[in-house]
Amino acid sequence: MAAGTLPLDLVTPLVEAALAEDVGSGDVTSRATVPEGAEGSGSIVAKEAGVVCGLPVARIVFERVDGRLLFEPDVQEGARVAPGDLLARVRGPVRAILTAERTALNFLQHLSGIATATAAAVAALEGTGVRLLDTRKTVPGLRLLAKYAVRTGGGGNHRLGLYDMVMIKENHAAAAGGVAAAIRLARQACPSHVLEVEVTDLKEVVQALAEGPDRILLDNFAPERIREAAALVRAREDPPEIEVSGGVTFDTLRSVAVPGVDFVSMGAITHSAPALDLSLELDPSRRGS
Numbered sequence: 427m428a429a430g431t432l433p434l435d436l437v438t439p440l441v442e443a444a445l446a447e448d449v450g451s452g453d454v455t456s457r458a459t460v461p462e463g464a465e466g467s468g469s470i471v472a473k474e475a476g477v478v479c480g481l482p483v484a485r486i487v488f489e490r491v492d493g494r495l496l497f498e499p500d501v502q503e504g505a506r507v508a509p510g511d512l513l514a515r516v517r518g519p520v521r522a523i524l525t526a527e528r529t530a531l532n533f534l535q536h537l538s539g540i541a542t543a544t545a546a547a548v549a550a551l552e553g554t555g556v557r558l559l560d561t562r563k564t565v566p567g568l569r570l571l572a573k574y575a576v577r578t579g580g581g582g583n584h585r586l587g588l589y590d591m592v593m594i595k596e597n598h599a600a601a602a603g604g605v606a607a608a609i610r611l612a613r614q615a616c617p618s619h620v621l622e623v624e625v626t627d628l629k630e631v632v633q634a635l636a637e638g639p640d641r642i643l644l645d646n647f648a649p650e651r652i653r654e655a656a657a658l659v660r661a662r663e664d665p666p667e668i669e670v671s672g673g674v675t676f677d678t679l680r681s682v683a684v685p686g687v688d689f690v691s692m693g694a695i696t697h698s699a700p701a702l703d704l705s706l707e708l709d710p711s712r713r714g715s
Contacts, residue, residue, distance in 0.1 A: 432482050433570050440567065441486050444529045449491075453525040466520040466709055468527070470534070472507040473703040477545045479503060479578040480537035481514060483571070487530040492522035504541070504578045513704065520708070527706045536568075537575040538702035543695045544579025547679060556683040556690055559584045559669070563693035572696045584691055592616050594623040596645070605630045609637035622669070631655045639666050643691075646672035649681045656686030 470484070478501055485497040495518035501507060513534075516523055547558050558581040564572040573583045585591035594608045602608035605623060612621055622641040623634050628651065634642050635658065644655050652670055659665045669689040670682045676694070683690055 432574050434482065434486075436570055437483055437486055438490070440571070441483065441490055441529070441533075444532070445487070445490060445526075448529050449525060453521065456521045456524045460521045460524065462521070464520040465518065466523065467515055467517040468523050468706045468708045469515050470513040470531070470704055470706050472511045472513060473509055473705055475506070475508050476538055476542035476702040477579050478505045478507055478513055478534075478538050478702075479541035479575045480534040480571075483533040483537065484514065484530040487533065488516050488523070488526045491526040492519055494518045495522055495526070506545075516706075523706075523708070531704055531706060533571075535701035535704050536565075537571060537578075538704070539699040540572055540575035540696055541579035542702055543699035544576045544581040547676065547692055547695055548580040550676060550679045551683050551690065554680070554683040555685075556687050557582055558695075559689050559691040560696055561671070561691050561693040562587065563697040565696075576695060579695075581695065582689075590619075592619045592621040593643075594621070594639075596624055596626060599623075599630075605633045606637050609634065609639055613637075624671075625655075627651075628655060628658065631658055635659065635662060635666075641667040641669055641688075643669045643671055647682075649684060652682055652684050652687065656684060660686050 481499045481503050488495040488497045495516055497514060497516050499514045500512045507513065544558065551558055560573055560576045560581060560583055562569070562585070569586070573586065576583060585593060592612045594612060599605045599608045602611055605625060609621065609623055620640045622643055623639045624643040624645045625631050625634055626645050631642065642659060644652055647655060647670065656668055659668055667688040668686060669691055670687050671691040674682060674690055674692045679690065679692070
C-alpha cells in the first residue's frame with residue numbers, strides 16, 4: 427500500500443507545537459520518578475487491527491525530545507497489523523521516552539485511524555471501478571497529514587484547500603445567480619484551474635452540462651437519481667467526471683458507487699475516524715538500568 431510523500435518540512439513545526447502544548451516547562455512526573463541517566467527501551471504495540479500510518483512523525487517526536495533516542499520501526503508505513511503486533515521500538519534515556527510517549531502516540535493513533543478507515547472504505551468499493559476521495563473536513567492544521575494518511579490507506583486526495591481547484595458549491599451558485607452563471611464567471615476568472623460544480627437535482631445537472639465543467643458533483647443524490655444523472659452526463663460526447671458526495675457512510679458507500687460514477691468523496695474517513703488503539707510498553711528488564 428503506497429504511502430506517498432510525507433511533507434516532513436511541515437511536520438516538524440507541528441511536532442514542536444504539540445510538544446510545547448504537552449511538555450510545557452518539563453515532564454515533572456518523569457523527573458520525579460525516573461532516575462537521571464536511566465536507559466531503557468519501549469515497544470509500540472497494536473491493541474487492535476488496523477493500517478499503520480505516522481511512523482515517520484513518531485520518529486520526529488522522539489528525536490525532538492532527545493536526539494539520543496533511537497526509533498526503530500518493525501513494520502512499514504501502510505502495513506496491516508493485528509492485536510499484539512509490534513510496530514516500533516524506541517531506545518535511550520527513559521525520561522525522554524516517557525516525555526515523548528503521548529505526543530508520538532497521538533499522531534500515530536490519529537493517522538493510523540484515518541488510514542484504517544480509508545482502507546475499509548476502499549475495500550467496500552472494490553470491483554466498482556469507483557475511486558475514493560477525501561474532503562476538506564479535517565482537524566485544522568493537520569490537513570496535509572490527514573491527506574497523507576488517506577493516501578496511505580489507499581484513497582485519493584481531493585483539493586488541498588480553497589486555492590488549488592475551483593469548486594462551485596450551492597452557496598456560490600446562489601450568489602452568482604445560478605449554476606450556469608457561476609461556471610461562466612469561474613471560467614473567465616480562473617481559466618487554468620480544474621473546475622468542479624456541485625449540483626442538487628437533475629435540472630442543475632442539465633444546466634451544468636451546458637457550460638462544460640471538468641467535474642460534476644452530485645450532492646446528496648439517492649442511488650436512483652445518481653443513475654439518471656450518470657446517464658445524462660455519459661450521453662455527452664466529451665462528458666465531465668462524476669463525483670458523488672454528501673452524507674456518504676460506510677453503510678451507503680456501495681449503493682452510491684453506481685456505473686458511470688468516477689469518484690465518491692467521504693468526509694467520515696477524516697473527521698470521524700476513530701484513533702487506532704496503540705500503546706507504548708516500557709521494557710521492564712531495562713527500566714531504571
